[in-house]
Amino acid sequence: MTVPAPADKRFRRAYVSPARRRGRFEVSWRRVGYAALVGTFLAYAAYRAAELALSADALTVTRITVSGNASLARGEVLSLLDGLQGRNMVLVDLEAWRRKLLSSPWVDDAAIRRVLPSTVDVVISERQPMGIARIGERLYLIDDDGAIIDEFGPNYAGFDLPVIDGLAAPRREGGPLVDEGRAGLVRRLLASLQTRPDLARRVSQIDVSDLRDAVVILEGETTLVRVGDEQFVERLQSYLDLAPALRERVPAIDYVDMRFGERVYVRPQATGPRPQLAQGSEGRE
Numbered sequence: 001m002t003v004p005a006p007a008d009k010r011f012r013r014a015y016v017s018p019a020r021r022r023g024r025f026e027v028s029w030r031r032v033g034y035a036a037l038v039g040t041f042l043a044y045a046a047y048r049a050a051e052l053a054l055s056a057d058a059l060t061v062t063r064i065t066v067s068g069n070a071s072l073a074r075g076e077v078l079s080l081l082d083g084l085q086g087r088n089m090v091l092v093d094l095e096a097w098r099r100k101l102l103s104s105p106w107v108d109d110a111a112i113r114r115v116l117p118s119t120v121d122v123v124i125s126e127r128q129p130m131g132i133a134r135i136g137e138r139l140y141l142i143d144d145d146g147a148i149i150d151e152f153g154p155n156y157a158g159f160d161l162p163v164i165d166g167l168a169a170p171r172r173e174g175g176p177l178v179d180e181g182r183a184g185l186v187r188r189l190l191a192s193l194q195t196r197p198d199l200a201r202r203v204s205q206i207d208v209s210d211l212r213d214a215v216v217i218l219e220g221e222t223t224l225v226r227v228g229d230e231q232f233v234e235r236l237q238s239y240l241d242l243a244p245a246l247r248e249r250v251p252a253i254d255y256v257d258m259r260f261g262e263r264v265y266v267r268p269q270a271t272g273p274r275p276q277l278a279q280g281s282e283g284r285e
Contacts, residue, residue, distance in 0.1 A: 058116060058117035058118055059088055059089045059090055059116075059117075059118070060086065060087070060088060060089065060118055061084055061085050061086060061087050061088075061089055061092065061118060061119075061120050062085060062086075062118040062119075063085075063118055063119045063120070064078060064081060064084060064085065064119070064120050064121075064122060065115075065119060065120070065121045065122065066078070066122045066124065067121075067122070067123050067124070068123045068124035068125055068126065069124040069126060070126060071106055071126055071129075072104065072106040072107065072124065072126060076104070077101070077122065077124060080100050080101050080103070080104060081097055081100065081101070081122070084097055084120060089114050089116070089118065089120070094112045094113070094114070094120070097112055098110050098111075098112050101122070101124070105127070105148070105149050105150055106126050106127055106149060106150070107124060107125070107126065107127070108125045108126060108127040108143075109125040110122065110123065110124055110125065111123045127143040127147070127149055128143055128144060129141045129142065129143055129149055129159060129161060130142060130143060130144045130161070130186065130187065130190055131161050131162050131163070131164040131186060131190070131206065132152050132159070132161050132162070132163050132164065133148070133164050133167045133178060134163055134164065134165050134167075135167060135168045135177055135178070136168070138151060138152075139151070139152035139163075140152055140177075141156060141159070141161075142164070142167070142178060142183070144187050144190075145183065145187075146167065146178045146179075146180060146182075146183020146184070146186070146187070147178070148177060148178065160201075162190075162203045162204060162205055162206050163204070163205045163206075164186055164205070164206045164207075164208065165205065165206070165207040165208070165209065166182060166207045166208040166209030166210075167179060167182050167183060167186070167208060181211050182208040182209075182211060185208045185211060185214055185229060186206055186208055186214070188229075188232075189206065189214050189216075189227075189232045190203075192232045192233050193232065193233060195233065196233050196237075199233065199236055199237065201219075202218045202219045203216055203217075203218060203219070204217050204218060204219040204220075204221075205217040207224075211229075212228065212229050213226055213227075213228050213229065213259070214226075214227050214228065214229065214232070215227070215255070216236065218236075218240075223243075223253045223254070223255065223256060224254065224255035224256070225239050225255070225256055225258060226255060226256065226257040226258060226259060227258055227259065228258075228259040235258040235259070236258075238258055238264075239256055239258055242256075242264065246264075246266055249266075250266055250268050252268055252269040252270070253266060253267070253268060253269065254267040254268060254269045255267050
């Protein structure tokens with residue numbers, strides 16, 4: 001006899017469609033999309049905030065202060081910085097503007113810094129003129145390195161500087177106008193005179209045509225004083241001490257050579273092939 005087995009629903013799994021479970025990758029991509037959206041929003045907000053901050057008046061150059069300039073007028077400095085005002089203080093390339101300042105022959109060095117709010121501070125270090133070089137038919141202001149600052153003209157009439165001859169370098173295309181060695185001789189002569197300002201003020205002209213013999217003309221005189229390439233102060237002072245006695249013996253003196261210690265050579269203005277020799281403070285001629 002066959003007995004039918006009771007139906008058991010627990011064995012009907014084959015007839016039930018299983019519920020679909022969300023895949024791990026699907027959930028991850030939704031999170032990535034949400035994070036990207038949030039990131040984009042935050043980035044845009046940061047960009048707008050930075051844009052607004054950079055456009056603020058406090059970060060726009062509206063004022064330029066200048067110090068350290070004496071020979072270079074403030075207006076000339078500002079003309080070199082034309083276009084700096086109105087720039088953004090954070091983004092502006094101050095080194096590029098510094099290079100523009102250095103293009104001026106008067107500027108030896110310059111420093112530029114930001115000063116909030118809206119100010120750029122400029123400090124100039126100027127080149128110092130040591131003399132007026134006569135090269136050909138032109139006069140030039142030169143600094144203590146012998147470099148030309150500017151052509152000398154009425155605008156520099158306030159400078160009380162000696163006129164310097166003999167500085168011209170040998171002519172060659174692209175070469176400097178001033179000979180470095182001769183400029184060095186002038187620099188050493190004038191540097192030594194800094195210990196004697198009274199004597200320095202009396203120097204009217206200097207000639208360095210001979211690299212080993214600087215020739216000086218003092219203010220109010222026509223006598224050439226040859227002082228060589230050392231002991232400049234001592235030799236000029238010796239000349240001043242001896243000048244009254246020398247003029248008693250030789251009223252019109254062409255030059256006096258002070259390079260030989262106790263021996264002083266004097267040449268009168270009258271033509272003569274050889275200078276006269278004078279020895280001692282009383283027997284000099």
